[in-house]
Amino acid sequence: MEYEPVIGLEVHAQLLTRSKMFCACSADYAGAPPNTHVCPVCLGMPGSLPVINQTAVESTILTALAFHCEIPEFAKFDRKNYHYPDLMKGYQISQYDLPLSVNGFVLIDDAGTIKRIGVRRVHLEEDTAKLFHVDGASLIDVNRAGVPLMEIVSEPDMRSVEQAHLYALKLRQILRYLGVSSGDMEKGAMRFEANISLRPKGSTALSPTRVEIKNLNSLRAMVHATEFEIARQTKLLQAGGTVEQETMGWDEARNATFTQRSKEDAHDYRYFPEPDLPRLQVSREWVAAIRARLPELPDEKRERLMREWGLSAYDAGVITAEKEIADYYDRTVQAGKARGADAKTIANWVTGELFRLMKDRNEEIGAVKIAPTQIPDLVALVNAGTLSNTIAKTVFEEMYASGRDARAIVEERGLAQISDRGALEGVVEQVLAENPKPVGDYLAGKVATAKFLVGQVMKATRGQANPALVNEIVILKLQAMKKA
Ligand SMILES: [Zn+2]
Structure with a gap:
């Protein structure tokens, strides 16, 4: 049986704001010594309170408008709970059921065919701290924790690795046009997660078991991991096996995916409304003002x-x-x-x-x-x-x-073009004298040789002669010789 891939992408993009998402720390931490862009809020100290970064919200709405999304009148921040040492508070402030935007799309040009890729939602959350594993120890740098992170979730509308690649490129291009994110993958400003399942070619049903690949830190990793995963699932299905729903990582060195954990469902994160932040009321006037800032895309x-x-x-x-x-x-x-x-x-x-x-x-x-x-x-x-x-x-x-x-x-x-008729006539006469054979051919009716003679004059003047004038003089001289 022939299968086709069904691919969805989640793209995380750091926003170019001056301060972090919920505190006044500078978000421009690149190159800074570890743990210098920190405060009680982004360190997750008990009793510290978050404050919403207005620019981050506006950048997210601006992006969503560029993706033709709807902007609901209310948005809410939620706590996403999971245990990992890069999470300073033990939860991440994200958005669950009331994101800033929903139902948009992006157009890609797949070898001349324009394809619409649905954007399910664009929401806002905070980045996590960064872990370094060195000599059996794990070190943590909290500078990245709390940097505004926009998540763009696509519909599973891509049917090939190439389409996923084009979609990712298009997103990055738009983010850069908007000036909301650098899209710089080498600095970790843009990261991907891919959802991949296979279905019989021609089927329209979505597979209930999809594999999610996390931590894809470059376009190249996303493309390679997606290719690898499609091949792995195809082989499995063709051998009569079944694909397990799971979360995988990507091993760049081995060029292979590996099982991280069986896929969590949303309830595993125990999402609940962030009690320290008010519900965001997004007035139509505010949206209109942001829309007016949309540049030419x-x-x-x-x-x-x-x-x-x-x-x-x-x-x-x-x-x-x-x-x-x-x-x-x-x-x-x-x-x-x-x-x-x-x-x-x-x-x-x-x-x-x-x-x-x-x-x-x-x-x-x-x-x-x-x-x-x-x-x-x-x-x-x-x-x-x-x-x-x-x-x-x-x-x-x-x-x-x-x-x-x-x-x-x-x-x-002294590169100016020679348009002095007298000077050029001298050069033409010399070239004609030095090329009796082509001249003879011309006089015998092979008029195409005039082009060769013009070329010789251009060469003699190191390309500086006015070509139109040279052409004119060469023809006139040859015509005169014909009559004589
Ligand atoms: Zn801070």
């Missing part, structure tokens, strides 16, 4: 670049893939308006030469020395006929390496 931006500026779907896609690149492009287009450089030409430079150089040198857009105003200056030089396209690429490379202005490079290196 990647899909909208991509559509706009295609519609307004005639960019190809591919170019618009690569430019909007990362917010930093989209921002860089926007600023460049803005600067181009005053310099007569159009958005499409700028897109060609960005997706062509700029991306090529960034790839060659393995650099991110943040490290690029060319300022947004500098590309339009280069385009203007090409438009004015001062630079040929070929020479412009050389100038661009130099700009990339040094961050200097195009005009300064052109002047210093």
Whole structure:
């Protein structure tokens, strides 16, 4: 029998807030010495009281709105009880039956097919402390405890590992556009849990037994663990076995999942309302004010670049893939308006030469020395006929390496295009004299050889000749020879 995977993802994203979720400690703990971003609240001292971080709530609602979620009028925080040393209070403040948002969706582009992935809920909780296991001892760093953590729970709508990958990438892209999370997996700002079950292909029923894989700390781990788990379950079912409902971990070194514990049900966590926090009343005015802050999101931006500026779907896609690149492009287009450089030409430079150089040198857009105003200056030089396209690429490379202005490079290196008719006529005459065979071929009717001769002139001028003018002079001279 053939099976298809049914995959759901839970994505945890740390929010970029100044302070932690329920206390005034700084949430920017990266690189800080252990246990320095702590206070009685996030250390879980008896008698300390939590206070809700308004920015975290607004960031979660903003994200939920970007996912087209409904925002109920009331939300509630609950205690999720379980025993693990990374939990300072013995429970985590999370949201159970009244989350901040429900019923949204995200669109992914699976090889040209747009697929809708349901977002069941987006809620808010607090991150846990971090454990380090060293030489038989376990050390704890509480800096991470209490950092606002947004949980985005998808519906089990993904049918392949590729779709799960695309969905995770889309989430991260949107979170970065919104500026609510860095999505930086190397720093643990984004983590995944995957639910996986198999069903006979063509069936619409959901399997009652699903396997949950926890602690997937990178996209790569999520993809590998999901692939592994699908293969494991397929083998099991095909051998006539059954899949047990369980919670598994992912062993990066062995590249295999392992059983952690049989799956808890929600009642195992003994959720109950957090008595120290009021129920949140989410007024429609508040939601409207947050909605007004929604920026242009990647899909909208991509559509706009295609519609307004005639960019190809591919170019618009690569430019909007990362917010930093989209921002860089926007600023460049803005600067181009005053310099007569159009958005499409700028897109060609960005997706062509700029991306090529960034790839060659393995650099991110943040490290690029060319300022947004500098590309339009280069385009203007090409438009004015001062630079040929070929020479412009050389100038661009130099700009990339040094961050200097195009005009300064052109002047210093004498790269301006030769549009002096007299000077070019001399070069053309020399090239024709040196190439009797192609000239003879042309005169015998093989007009295509004119192209070769133009190429020779361009070579002789190191690409600096104005190609249109060279073409014109070559044809005129050859025609004159024909008549003579
Ligand atoms: Zn604190």
